[in-house]
Amino acid sequence: MHVHMLLADSNSYPALNVFWNIIEVFLWIIWFWILITVFIDIFRSPDLSGGAKALWFIFVLIIPLIGVLVYLIARGGKMHEHGVQAAQQQDEAARAYIRQAAGSGSADELAKLADLRDRGVITPQEFEQQKAKILAT
Secondary structure, three states: OOHHHHOOOOOOOHHHHHHHHHHHHHHHHHHHHHHHHHHHHHHHOOOOOHHHHHHHHHHHHHOHHHHHHHHHHHHHHHHHHHHHHHHHHHHHHHHHHHHHHHHHHHHHHHHHHHHHHHOOOOOHHHHHHHHHHHHHO
């Protein structure tokens, strides 16, 4: 029995040829995603010196399959830690920005209230009530 008979002929089954092409493209996408993730982790690792980063980069660049596998085995746990640290830093930056933006909004509202009080539009008691509401939020 010939090997050709054991394998499905793509001319006889064009849908099978399309299926294998889809699988092949999917695997290439996964490969590039893993490769880019490893390169990103190499450069954002604070625990690696510049020389170590260069050596890992060259190793992964010259021998990609083995380099990525060795990197994932040697530093896979650190990759997760770096991802968590980056997410925490982004979260803190977002929270700080929100606090700063919310604080300036309160200051603007208090300034407007003070202006209304100074012009005699609202009484000092109304000013104090509105000020307490703004500061409570």
